[in-house]
Amino acid sequence: MSSLRAKIQDVFNEPACEQNRRKDAKARKEGCSKPLTPGAAAGGCAFDGAKIVLQPITDVAHLIHGPLACEGNSWDNRGAASSGPTLWRTSFTTDLTELDVVLGQGERKLFKAIREIKEAYGPPAIFVYPTCVTALIGDDIEAICKRAAEKFGLPVVPVNAPGFFGSKNLGNKLAGEALLERVIGTVEPDDAGPHDINILGEFNLAGEFWLVKPLLDRLGIRVRACIPGDARYLDIACAHRARAAMMVCSTALINLARKMEQRWDIPFFEGSFYGITDTSEALRQISQLLVKKGADPEILGRTEASIAEEEAIAWKKLAAYRPRLEGKRVLLNTGGVKSWSVVHALMEIGIEIVGTSVKKSTVEDKERIKQILKDDNHMFEQMAPRELYAMLSEHKADIMLSGGRTQFIALKAKTPWLDINQERQHPYAGYDGMVELVRQIDLAIHNPIWRQVREPAPWDCQPAVREELPRMKSEIATLHVVQEFAGTTADDFGER
Known part of the structure; x- marks a missing residue:
């Protein structure tokens, strides 16, 4: 039990976390979680x-x-x-x-x-x-x-x-x-190479890592282990022979990345595969780390050539959406790495960010948001459902991107909504994923259903009709009587 307590304390005292290093000794013991509110x-x-x-x-x-x-x-x-x-x-x-x-x-x-x-x-x-x-x-x-x-x-x-x-x-x-x-280090691979990397904190949600892996394969970079998305036990057991690592979600596995660097000299960096610019920068940093670990420098040239080609294709596809989405306002109610990576991705095509949640974001995440948005007025720690509803119902945003738990707030406010959390059905990583994200936003915003549900009911927009309803009902009843006796003779009428 004492060893387990020491392990938990070691996790709380994470030296690779910039936010943790800024705390005093007492605050560090409490970890990253906020105190719970009664009820x-x-x-x-x-x-x-x-x-x-x-x-x-x-x-x-x-x-x-x-x-x-x-x-x-x-x-x-x-x-x-x-x-x-x-x-x-x-x-x-x-x-x-x-x-x-x-x-x-x-x-x-x-x-x-x-x-x-x-x-x-x-x-x-x-x-x-x-x-x-x-x-x-x-x-x-x-x-x-x-x-x-x-x-x-x-x-x-x-x-x-x-x-x-x-x-x-x-x-x-x-x-x-x-x-x-x-697990890691329990099996020695017989095919270790100078271009092997690990991807940490990537969950392959909706299969989106399958949009990134071909980019690495094209550069001759092998993913020794993707932890945990679409992973195999043997791959993880051999992960200690990778030459470099990329950390996708630092709040989850930063302790794993740091200790692998200490034990096996595997350098790592934190990056994102959301958005064209961030995807290109991630590929560059992976290549640079591999070169520092002994790979042939010619991989840098191949990386730049591949980036130029992929970006040109992606921007050409996005050009069709820019006139339809430029200036549209997005409210981003998520957290963690998506709080800045998705923000950057959307701004690349001219979408305006009216707010982004930083509920699960680290200090580094918040600093990135400030650099991207040029201020911190659009960041909110958390927003009550009533406030979210008021913001959306007053048309301060054209669409909300969030998880499934807040979708009904947007639907009640008659505002388009798109799921970007772990329950999503579409992959948004890499160049093709960015195009897919923009396509889904365009489909959601321009869906004709929103124009219909926002129109007032006939009895709300035509008060005169509402006032005439009693008279109209009487006339309709009289008309039914006339129709019933139409075409009958006097004898028929007398029999009745």
């Missing part, structure tokens, strides 16, 4: 954060040791995609019940579950996640995993991040620690 939802827990980071490793069996609800609550919370194995889409849990807790059957059920997974699926590894219940009752997860690994002859990796440890962000980092201690 407010706490958001994702540490277990949820660890599962988010590791589940996209596609050929691994992810076994949850705890009650069934823990697996249900964290299942499929990211729109990651796989180009091959689908084992990660199968849910495994020990389904611990109250009777198991009382009788002390937790460890036995865990060992049995590992054996059943091994026999039925034969995965290259099994990741075991303890939950609050199994951590509180004292199940020795590490001992069980060690015994199972020896007996069944495959890696069984304990991911020690039960929910009560802290926030989702802490769980992200603890997942990185598990990879560092028990």
Whole structure:
């Protein structure tokens, strides 16, 4: 327990985080999470954060040791995609019940579950996640995993991040620690080369990394491991032989990037694949790091030539959208790396940013936003739903880009909305992804449905019609009577 406490404290005291270095010793112990407000939802827990980071490793069996609800609550919370194995889409849990807790059957059920997974699926590894219940009752997860690994002859990796440890962000980092201690460096590749890199913090949402990988392949740059998007266990185990690394989401795995640099001398930088300019800059920095690590300098020339060609194609495609979108106002209600990378991408085609959320952004993210927007008046830490609705209903923005949780605010305000968070259905990374993002914004803004729903109802815009309704109803009733007796003779009328 003391070693685990030391590990968590080490994660809180992250020297590679500029924001963390500015804190005093007391504030540093509290980590990155804000104090919880009584009555407010706490958001994702540490277990949820660890599962988010590791589940996209596609050929691994992810076994949850705890009650069934823990697996249900964290299942499929990211729109990651796989180009091959689908084992990660199968849910495994020990389904611990109250009777198991009382009788002390937790460890036995865990060992049995590992054996059943091994026999039925034969995965290259099994990741075991303890939950609050199994951590509180004292199940020795590490001992069980060690015994199972020896007996069944495959890696069984304990991911020690039960929910009560802290926030989702802490769980992200603890997942990185598990990879560092028990996976990375356990296999020596026989094909290491001077152009191997790692991509850290890329989740391959909606398959968007597949739009970036061909750009690297064209330059002769091999992605040794993309952690965790569309990853394989063996790729991650060999990741220590990469020559350079790119960090896409620093708040999740910056501790992993820093320690890999310390242990294996793998330099890294933080970049983005959102937007044309940022994608080109990321490719340049990757090539420059590889040259510094011994690669042939001619890769720099090939990189510039490829960038020039790809940018020309992308700008030509975007030219058709510029007259339709230039001057349109966008409200960006997201956070983290998207708070500045998407801002920069949209401004490249003349879209105006009326506001961007910095709720999950670091100090570095906020500084980038200030440099891009030239001021900080358009940044907001968080905006209440009532304020968002007022801003949209007053037509201060032409579209809102956000996650699914706030879509109904935009729809109620009769404002176009586009999902850019992890649930999105379209990939937005790289040059082609930027074109797709602009295309989706154009489709959303110019959808004819918005013109129709914004028009007032006939009885609202024509008060005279509303006043005449009683008289019109009377005339219609009289007309029905006349029609009923039309064409009848006097005799027929008398019979009636």
